[in-house]
Amino acid sequence: MAARPAQRFLPGLRRAGQVIARVGDSGNPTEPHLHFQLVDGPDPDTARGVPFTWRGIGVPRNGEVFDVPEPAPTTPA
Template sequence: MSKNKYILPFKGEWYIEFGGVTKKTSHSWDIISQRYAYDFEIRKEDKPYFGDYHECNNFYSYKQEIICPCDGVVVDLVNEYDDTRIVDGRKAICDCKDVRGNYILIKHEHNEYSLICHVLLNSFKCRIGDFLCAGDVIVLVGNSGNTMGPHIHYQVQAGYDFSTARGLPIKFKNYKITNKKIQRKYLSCGMYVKTC
């Protein structure tokens, strides 16, 4: 469990497409760094896009602001990949060398790191070495890397290295679950949530 408490990395109401703290709800249970990761997207009438899903601009999440979830320092970022092409069935053709695509890594107290992936090329509002406060706008939602549609991939990990760091269940604060029919102790897939 994270020692720090984190706010959601967005403003407004978003849907949890993947993520949770159990094997059943996990984003990627067998990948240790992503075990407790979340994928957030905006939905309207229970759909993440309108019109043709091949177009990133038709996704409600695309180019939305991502905010810093906890005070910390930017220790790594990649800003080199165009958006991944979406093909039939919302499958992706990832031409990136790195599944994360463009990403930002923020170091917090207690050796915890926030990793936010698949962000939009050339949309960073910060650079390596910058100190960020919770709530600062840091980048925009994109579709770079191994992704089937624009969304926020967010995880907290106990260490710098993406391939070896252990993922942590995230203690979120200042949020509200907006679909009351789902009652769970922790945030998990199927919930609509927003920052209070």
């Protein structure tokens, strides 16, 4: 799967547990993986990173591999 352009997720448009991406392995990776970034504004030159933790996991150490539990079922929009 090719990389997609950045998507905007405005407050209230997504619910906890809703799928926002799928993990892939395009290119030459050693494992399927996902890159994402949370920022506080639309301008990449002025936006600052927003802290993120995995619910029930916290912040993994650099290089740490962990399993994320299956998301809660959601109803299609």
